[in-house]
Amino acid sequence: MEKIKVIQMGIGTVGQAATRSLVKKRGLDVVGALDLDKEKVGKDLGEVAGLGKKLGVIVTDDADSLFPETYADVVIHTVCVYLHEAYPQIIKPIQQGMNVISSSEALGNPYVSDPGLAAKLDKLAKKHGVTVLGSGLSPGFTSDYLILALTGVCSEVCKIRYARLSDVRRYLGGTVGRHFGLGLSPEEFKRGVEEGEIIGHIGFIESVQTVADRLGWQLDEIKRTMEPVHDHKGQFVSTKTVVQGIRDGEVKIELELEAFIDPKMETMDSITIEGIPPINMVIKPVIPGIEATANALVNAIPHVINAEPGIMTPGDLPLIFALENDLRMFLK
């Protein structure tokens, strides 16, 4: 059987981590790489991804040439957050019959932010016989998939809470740092939010909907807050993003990310399920976001190839595990 062919679309931090994961896999060939950054275009993907070796794949910025000329079974898309950004990018590979696995948070459940565009995407994917999955660490794992998996030993679930305490010092000064308004005073933070620069964690609304969909919970409302925590001296401590799924005035699902820059704070992912039986799970230290997101995308490859055409969410996945074996072993 021929090897599975993959194109890496977007070679930022997640795309670089995905590339490092892809090259470890057996039964898989990376056949193309796309990025608009002039610093990366024309260079070898291995070099751009920090592999210290060439892969024989030259980074191009020309999607209009790449997709008709180079066929892949799967495109790993690690470019943007929102659906309206992702849509025009991923329709090109979809129209060429390629499956798409994306880290776009909105694609974690695209019906949430734009049901019309999601329906259009689903129709297009079905027309071309391909599957589109948005995944990663969150959405994709801790905030939806792992929660659902833990409920698998429950006879009843009353309430779900996920909290991530993450040390984001390494993102100070970068894009992620700006998204969380790290280190800012209360006034600067307020201005950043108003200007749309500070957005906090995106994707929890999608995860809440995915969990609610699978549990058959009809939510009345999904509420989101995003605010800074400052100590009594006015020093920035963290940015908290909280999303709550509410039914009959009761919080049924609560997802929280506290992104902090205090080296003394402890990192962790915790899931609490109030149900029969109750389950209290803690992962300590926190699962690293960039690497886990990249690995979740890569480990989904054979399962997305196997899946029915159309949009799938992390709640529709089969059991996903590390691809230590030749990927072709898992193709149906």
Add this chain to the structure above:
Amino acid sequence: MEKIKVIQMGIGTVGQAATRSLVKKRGLDVVGALDLDKEKVGKDLGEVAGLGKKLGVIVTDDADSLFPETYADVVIHTVCVYLHEAYPQIIKPIQQGMNVISSSEALGNPYVSDPGLAAKLDKLAKKHGVTVLGSGLSPGFTSDYLILALTGVCSEVCKIRYARLSDVRRYLGGTVGRHFGLGLSPEEFKRGVEEGEIIGHIGFIESVQTVADRLGWQLDEIKRTMEPVHDHKGQFVSTKTVVQGIRDGEVKIELELEAFIDPKMETMDSITIEGIPPINMVIKPVIPGIEATANALVNAIPHVINAEPGIMTPGDLPLIFALENDLRMFLK
């Protein structure tokens, strides 16, 4: 669409817990119940399962009449540990075209204890177009399924360790208590092992094989030890069952259950994955064994109906979650 019909086969502690879970489900009818215990035969299943209400299902001990006369989509089989015991029991419903979900530890991966009988079972299931799954808490969840799910965010896995610390005081004097030799002196324990009464936890060998199969790890050997822990005064503390999957002289997978009767000890399930990234997960207190086993069986129902005919192991499952919604929503 008609409701999913289920027969409960075996109404011991796990079967009673399964019944309590089944009656909560929407889109499901319990249509039959089987047990050989004279105390239970002729009584209503609801009464036997401690529901405090009748279900209109009378417990019978006559499998030869029940299976041809009463059709079910799925039989929940909670009767025994070993494959040679389970086989003659489950072939009756299989021959009537019913899927089987069993708590039999050997059925968690039946190729481990008897590849010949497993192949025969697989052939029979395929002939009758039904699926046979062995599941529960372990095998079925913590010692295989959840381990694999956690590796889903790893690019590499080097070593896996699962440890369960379980307070088993409530089993003192019962079957489980005898299987673990609870409270015995070193001499009594030794005699119990020799006489085959004390067997420790069964199912870890099956789980090790399931994890290794999915990761594509060729193990050279699976080693099992089961021994008591006594304190310096010779007082019984716990029974430890340890199973190791070994490759090239290195322990790749280690599963351990410490069953203790000391009220001061803390219970927990922990999974440690040495990989990229490493993952350290703890569930505290321990997931209760009987209830979680029963719920894992029940929550698998629609997914087993959807599955291809033949034997499946927990490693082949899709994402399993609490069935809060009408079960028929999940049928393909």
